[in-house]
Structures are given as structure tokens and as C-alpha cells.
Amino acid sequence: MPELPEVETVKNELAPHVVGYTISGVTLVWAGIVRSPSAQNFSSRLIGQKITGVSRRGKYLILNLSGGEVLVIHMKMSGSLLIKPAAAEPDKYTRAVIYLDGETALHFRDPRKFGVMWLVRDKENIVGKLGPEPLKASFTPQILEKRLSKRKAPIKALLCDQNFIAGIGNMYADEALFAAGIHPLRLGGSLSSNEIARLHHAIKQVLETAISSKGASIVNYYRPDGELGTAHFNFRVAHRRNATCPECHAPIERITVRNRGTYLCPCCQPSP
């Protein structure tokens, strides 16, 4: 499931294969992957445009195009972006293929069909409401404290809310809360300044470590060359069913928060 570290890895590894190349063809195997404009317009407006840069905002990947438009891609839960030779046959789950200078092809593969692409002039229509980027220097403990104040939702739900903070999903929310020693059901507004400082540090540390491991391949995450990431080998609680806490050896607990599987150590993360 691509979250910030996975999308960051895809951005870094995709860039050398796409930046400076011109889109020579588009095949929409499943047109539903394009949110806007119409499938017809999407293809015809893309062809002939050169990709001038790749960036990331939260879990969104953004391709800048020479014509001034922007191709925004969200891989949601099961999507991957693969670089292949132009002649490679799309597999069963490939929903769209973008050909680059007739040499290589970018395959958008997505078994679950949650993934989305938009071709727009102003990306702010799509990413404009996202919360702060957690790895930017401008994301400080003071900013986090201000955003948490008076919030009554569980801290886990807030961390997964893209308008509260961008890029964190189920896995990294669990990892950050464990690293900070905070129970996922604690209400946002109930955290002390000390806890907020620990959480702020944990968020940055967990995301940076995962990026250095090229993301976590728990399910359906592939890098553009088809390789997996290794960040999940460093997970201390997330998805560790029937395991024990690496700190205190208590059995890791699994609860549900907002209908999402949530892993924690009942000893290191005291319940509210």
C-alpha cells in the first residue's frame, strides 16, 4: 500500500526514466482509471507533451508537462508504476500504458482498480486541501500542537486524515504511535506537549527510515523496476500479528480504529 515513503521512492526511481521524455502514445486498457478529463481528451492532450519534472505531494505523484498541464497520479492501495520496454505486453492488471518516445512504456498496474489519474491545468484543485508535508522543515512540533488542539478524534484517525497531515496511512501511523509510546485511541486534543514532541519526532524518523529502505512491500507495492522495498522488515508493530513487542516482549495487540486494523503494544502504549 503506497504511503509517503513508497510514493517518494517511486518518484525518485521513476524520474530518470521519464523526465525529458515525450509522450508518444497512450493506451487506456480500463478507462475508469482516468478521473478527468474524458478518456478521449486525456489521451489526445497527453500525446506530444514532454515530461519536464516529477514531484510528490502527500501520496500523490505529480508529472509536470511541457504544455503547462499536470498529470496527477494516485496509486491508492494496490497500484504500481512500472517502467518496461515499449514492446512489453500489458499484464492482466495493467490499466493504462503511457509510451515514451516509442522506446519505453510506463505501465499503471492496479489489481483493485482504486488508482486514479487526472490531467489538469491547476494541481491545487486536487492537492490543495492536503495538510502539511511531514518531512518539510516547516512541519514543527508547534504546528502539530496547534493542529491537534481541541480535536476529539482518535490520534490514529487524525494521522491517517490527509487534510490533517499528508502522506501517512495505516502502517506508518501505527509505527509512529508505537515509537512515540502513544495509544492510537488517545484523543488528539488530549496529548501533552511532551507527547506531541515525541510524536513529531517519531513521524519524521519512521518516514525517513522507510524511505531509506525504498518503502514497505507488505502487499502490492513494487518499485518502477519491479523490485520490492524492504521497510517492512523494520516494522516494530505494524502488521505483526502474533508477534511480541521488540521493547518489552508483551504480545502485540490488534484492535480496530475507524474500521482499520491497528497494531500496538499494550504495555508501551498505555490505553487512555
Place this chain on the structure above:
DNA sequence: CCCGGAACCTGAAGGC
């Protein structure tokens, strides 16, 4: 504005 729950989708895993 804030919060919680359902819906979207399909492969994997579990139950009988």
C-alpha cells in the same frame, strides 16, 4: 467545522 461509518474494488485467507 468536526466526527464516524459506508462504499468503492478484487485477491487472499479463513471457515466449514
Place this chain on the structure above:
DNA sequence: TGCCTTCAGGTTCCGG
């Protein structure tokens, strides 16, 4: 072995 049910979760939509 095989059918059926449940689970997985990022985002959006809707109701309170």
C-alpha cells in the same frame, strides 16, 4: 477439494 464469507485499506461521500 470447493464454495462461501470475511478481510484488507485510501479516499470520498453522506448523515448527524
